[in-house]
Amino acid sequence: MNSEIVILMPVYNPREEIINYIKELKKERYSIVVVNDGSDEKYHSIFESLVDDCTIINYPVSKGKGNAIKKGLNFIKENNQDRKGILILEEDYPIDKMTQLNELFKQEKIFFIHTKGKRIFSKIFSMIYHQEFKNVDSRIIGFSMKYLDQMLKVDENCYEVQVLIDCVQKEITVKEIVVDQNKECFHLKNNNRNILYxxxxxxxxxxxxxxxxxxxxxxxxxxxxxxxxxxxxxxxxxxxxxxxxxxxxxxxxxxxxxxxxxxxxxxxxxxxxxxxxxxxxxxxxxxxxxxxxxxxxxxxxxxxxxxxxxxxxxxxxxxxxxxxxxxxx
Structure with missing residues (x-):
């Protein structure tokens, strides 16, 4: 099943730990697409170390995480449509737990993995959209390939929040998985003001x-x-x-x-x-x-x-x- 999942990673100025993480993912037979969203020149050596382990899409100037995600999704649509699902990783997730997600891909679910977020954001979201989540700004999103076109239509500003709103508006049942702690982030976090907006x-x-x-x-x-x-x-x-x-x-x-x-x-x-x-x-x-x-x-x-x-x-x-x-x- 692992070989049928494409992992998309929007990356900006990553730490060296990402090298071993991606190599471990490769050993588990995942297809990996990394979007280098205009990282500074001093980080180029990290991406050079990954050329044999994943597909790298480079952009000389950062255009934002949402833009990077959608560029990656477009690449997957053109090159990997035969796969079963896509996992957007903005932070590292324990590789030994990823196999537990296979059932969700088989069920063609959309799921969000995150820690508990700001309670005030969850309450405001619930008041407006009549559905409450522990966190509205998930950094890990998984979905079956049948939702790819829908994901490409989502606005890129605070993409993760927009995806959640889009699912609620379209009355698509989503699975929320709450984890205990934050992991290493591969890209900048969304600004709180943008999330509220x-x-x-x-x-x-x-x-x-x-x-x-x-x-x-x-x-x-x-x-x-x-x-x-x-x-x-x-x-x-x-x-x-x-x-x-x-x-x-x-x-x-x-x-x-x-x-x-x-x-x-x-x-x-x-x-x-x-x-x-x-x-x-x-x-x-x-x-x-x-x-x-x-x-x-x-x-x-x-x-x-x-x-x-x-x-x-x-x-x-x-x-x-x-x-x-x-x-x-």
């Missing part, structure tokens, strides 16, 4: 979509609330029609943006469109009732009640879209 990016996209949609919705509703006074005497139906027309127009923008950018076409168009329409109807009814009740009771004006109500419904909409509208189930 990537974790929040999905929510930022949803917020931006919602803000644009809400601005369109509120401005149209305000306009229609005034215009419809000319023909309508019933406040309830005037508010209902203004809310409905404004919501239909803003919904088209919101649906297209969320499907293409936020949730990235996770399901068939017909299914998501129907679910999104149902959600829109429910949100519109709740928004209409909120505006009518609060304005009728004199708690706030109808023009103020509209954005306040929509703000309160924001989290409901996000969670329903995440768990149901754009869910595969």
């Amino acid at each position: 990537v974790i929040f990016l999905h929510l930022f996209r949803f917020i931006s979509s919602s803000v644009i949609s809400s601005v369109i919705d509120v401005l149209l509703a305000w306009l229609l609330l005034d215009v419809l006074k000319i023909w309508m005497t019933s406040d309830f139906w005037r508010i209902a029609i203004a809310s409905l027309v404004a919501r239909v127009i803003s919904t088209v923008e919101n649906y297209i943006y969320n499907k293409k950018i936020v949730f990235k076409e996770r399901t068939e168009t017909k299914q998501t469109a129907i679910r999104f329409l149902i959600l829109t109807v429910v949100i519109t009814i709740l928004s209409t009732l909120f505006v009518y009740v609060f304005s009728t009771l004199g708690i706030m004006s109808e023009k103020l009640a509209k954005p306040v109500g929509d703000l309160l419904l924001f989290l409901l909409s996000y969670n329903v879209q995440m768990k149901w509208v754009f869910s595969k189930e």
Whole structure:
């Protein structure tokens, strides 16, 4: 089984210990691809010592770990597609334990191996993506060859975190393996600020979509609330029609943006469109009732009640879209 696994190692300014580690991997019949991500000249002798033990891809200038990983994956796609799986190693993992991973490759699983990470990152990740991991920045990732094209589409900024998010969004079950201690790293660690940025990016996209949609919705509703006074005497139906027309127009923008950018076409168009329409109807009814009740009771004006109500419904909409509208189930 070892000969059917390709080990990909993004490397930057490595220590000499990597030489013996790779030679030991070679003895176990693993295919090894090392991407030298612009290491300093004084480290060139280390790579020269490895030319007989692995394939080395050299880049004169460092373009980042994520870029190195994707370059390596592209090389594997072109030269090693007959293999069963790929193991991305950013730190050394006990060779005697690697055979235990063979079953995961046979089951065509995606798995992450790491120590416990920052608890705050795990909690934030769980709040946004509704799935908790001990560490969101894994330095060892394994997957069967059938996921290679998917892995090549993942953004390279904090690649490891992006892979985890992508798996959660696509509802792919992943295996988490927690180990006791950190090992020798082959490349620089991800910056904490970048990790937080990537974790929040999905929510930022949803917020931006919602803000644009809400601005369109509120401005149209305000306009229609005034215009419809000319023909309508019933406040309830005037508010209902203004809310409905404004919501239909803003919904088209919101649906297209969320499907293409936020949730990235996770399901068939017909299914998501129907679910999104149902959600829109429910949100519109709740928004209409909120505006009518609060304005009728004199708690706030109808023009103020509209954005306040929509703000309160924001989290409901996000969670329903995440768990149901754009869910595969």
